[in-house]
Amino acid sequence: MYIIELSQQENEKLDVLLRMLMGKYSLPCEERFLLRVRAYAAQLPTRVLLSLSEFKYCENHNGTLVLRGFHIDDAGIGQTPAATSKEIDEGSARREGFLLMLLISQVGDAFGWSCQRDGALINNILPLRSHEKEQLSTGSMIDLDWHTEEAFHPFRADYLALMCLRNIEQIPTIIGSIQDIHLEQETKKLLFEPRYLFQMDKNFENEHLKSTLPQSVLFGDASAPYVKIDPSFMQAVPGDEPAREALRQITQEFNKSLYELVLRQGDVVFLDNYRVVHGRKAFPPRFDGTDRWLKRVNITSDLRKSRVLRQHHSSRMIVIT
Template sequence: MNSTYSTMEAPALKAAAAKKAPQVLQLTLAEQEQLQYVATVLAARYIHAEVPAFVHRARILAGELPPRLLSYLHNFKYDEDNYGVCLIKGYPIDDVAIGPTPAQLNNQIYSLNAVREEMLLVLFNSVLGDLMSWSTQREGRLINDILPIKGHEQEQLSTASNSTLEWHIEEAFHPCRADNLSLLCLRNHDLIATTFSSMATIELPDNVKRELFLPKYIFEADKNFNSPAFRLQDPAPVLFGDYAAPYLRIDPAFMHPIAGDQPAAEALALLIDLLNSQLEEVVLEAGDYCFIDNYRVVHGRKPFTARYDGQDRWLKRVLVTRDLRKSRTIRKNAASRVLLTN
């Protein structure tokens, strides 16, 4: 890894916050074996990780996880005096068994090559909240593949490669955006870094903070959202919540201050500079599960040259909300996890 980490025993999450770094829990051999057993049993019972019955019962089934992991994730959810990123490392991945990195996204087929790893991804995240997805993003799939696709090299999308994926808050434009997002690394032979910057690492001058709390910024949707309704929103603040420890919504590539508002523009520019100055690079390895607080941490990716030979970087991603009810008006029914965006 390119960052400084602290490997810890749960529930000791607070120590690493002072070091301004993501936190790491390294699985013991016994925990690896327990997770493999749980995942194998669930894969046989539910077939794939997006079966509604499995997703519905995931929080109950998570009781079969090692207690140390449950405590670690529970504390990450409720303690905000930490960096806002934590990792679980050491789950064994069979690079041959998972098959080649797909060349395209096929949202109609549920691949079973990494079904056990996906089962654990759902279980882990059920401790943090409820899985959610967007109807116009990967056709509403709860688990998304993150991999390079030919023709997307220069886009500001997770399927790009040659261009830097600029750091951002996920779906910053939407009031029902996820509280957390999580990544599972299946393959990263080229050691491509994911980037993070946390509100826990910066201090804003009071006059700048006051400006950023005002509704002076326009947020627009990226190309995953095809509805004209998301092309222009009412002005909104960048910072919100507790003034002493604010939450953050920011996506520099898809936002701008109100035209002609120089104080708003200068405040945003300073915030961007501060976040850039504290950018961390983390190289996810096969078997890593990474959990990100989408209210306090921005994330991105360093550029790379895609191989297109079946051995490219391959991640899985899920989005998590703590309050599924707040999106009820844009879901087909109360049980649905898919937020309608068209």
């Protein structure tokens, strides 16, 4: 895992850029800004630009990059919201939203799902009162089991970015990397074969994508595989014992390799969703405006691959009907 720590001088330079953007644009997800975001991002600190480029193009790391120490005005961002919606998610902590979109532009394009807060490109991750015991990013009282983000979906994110706005109780994010696990050759071979059924999240069911065909867990290069896995919502094809055992083994290996990352206010972590799994430890929510608050962006390297489910070429929302 690489950690780049921002200096005071770099923060001051960023502040000038963010002030200018906030004067010129109303929201960080508006189309006018997103069309120009890469040009503005050239003004990000050079160290930040280089680290993001290396993260994207060099896969000799474990798939996690932390940019640490962005200045965040705790009073300025306001209380941790008590609800989620496209308007709240994209409009809250506006300054930080602009920063997040500048950063992610160096890795790919932000996209949203119509079934997740109406396609919001920035999602607030915070505890919601009715979700305390749910396996959701808005849950709290139970562990969020580790997983590939939207493992079941062909258009899932290539990368995720999580910006920490508040984490007073130091609730850890759980991370595991395919690079850190060992698999026997025979196990690996089985996992490369289409012998697994991924359970599609009910919210995502779509007539074009009735995902009932078996798929592989590993894909890409056999010597440095990519992975899609969500043990709580998948299984080997019924009756396929060798495949079931291989899934058990990779799950066990990931369990052994997991580590905790406590995000601090002003951290932005990039996760390679093809090489890294993530989850979260349980925590008691307070619902008093000071709970853990992250902002998440789903990032794709290739917006075109989802064109069949986007209503317009310039839309960044994948429509699930």
